[in-house]
Amino acid sequence: MILIxxxxxxxxxxxxxxxxxxxxxFEHRPWSTFSDGGxxxxxxxxxxxxxxVLDDGEVLIESNAILDHLDEIAGPSRALIPDxxxxxxxxxxxxxxxxxxxxxxxxxxxxxxxxxxxxxRWIERCRMQIAGVMERLEGERARRKTDFWFGSTITHAxxxxxxxxxxxxxxxxxxxxxxxxxLGHHSEMCEALPPFQEIVQPLIPPS
Numbered sequence: 001m002i003l004i005x006x007x008x009x010x011x012x013x014x015x016x017x018x019x020x021x022x023x024x025x026f027e028h029r030p031w032s033t034f035s036d037g038g039x040x041x042x043x044x045x046x047x048x049x050x051x052x053v054l055d056d057g058e059v060l061i062e063s064n065a066i067l068d069h070l071d072e073i074a075g076p077s078r079a080l081i082p083d084x085x086x087x088x089x090x091x092x093x094x095x096x097x098x099x100x101x102x103x104x105x106x107x108x109x110x111x112x113x114x115x116x117x118x119x120x121r122w123i124e125r126c127r128m129q130i131a132g133v134m135e136r137l138e139g140e141r142a143r144r145k146t147d148f149w150f151g152s153t154i155t156h157a158x159x160x161x162x163x164x165x166x167x168x169x170x171x172x173x174x175x176x177x178x179x180x181x182x183l184g185h186h187s188e189m190c191e192a193l194p195p196f197q198e199i200v201q202p203l204i205p206p207s
């Protein structure tokens with residue numbers, strides 16, 4: 001399989017980390033959505049990442065859709081998410097909050113880079129949404145005394161939150177461990193794991 005996209009994207013990184021935890025080999029093509037847009041367009045006309053090219057040539061786009069396929073390959077006993085019921089919905093809900101936060105953080109990057117006259121109204125709205133999600137996640141993580149979010153083993157929720165927190169801190173400085181100590185501990189714990197130390201890239205702002 002071929003994974004397209006740079007690891008400074010929290011969405012590309014969460015897919016790569018899942019593949020590493022699953023032990024699924026892949027070729028990485030660290031293409032930028034800006035400078036390498038033409039290359040990406042061959043596989044994904046949206047020119048967005050992550051894009052995953054399967055061994056038979058089928059192309060999957062969007063991190064949630066890609067992870068759904070990888071979970072199916074891994075099988076219910078190894079999947080990084082419960083296969084059904086309330087437990088599955090809990091993981092999906094944390095993932096949705098985290099990736100939504102990531103979307104807003106990415107939007108702020110593009111607002112600063114692409115627009116000469118930034119929309120302060122849009123910036124403040126994104127910042128308000130980011131802060132609201134962080135407060136919700138902080139409260140939920142603080143109530144859980146387990147090693148990982150939902151127990152003793154890592155899930156997609158743990159990975160998504162950690163990836164998004166790192167991006168938000170590097171891109172905007174909006175993640176302060178002193179303000180969000182439970183999330184700070186979660187981030188530190190995840191980033192210390194060997195796959196996280198392997199699958200990482202300092203943020204490269206688009207140009």
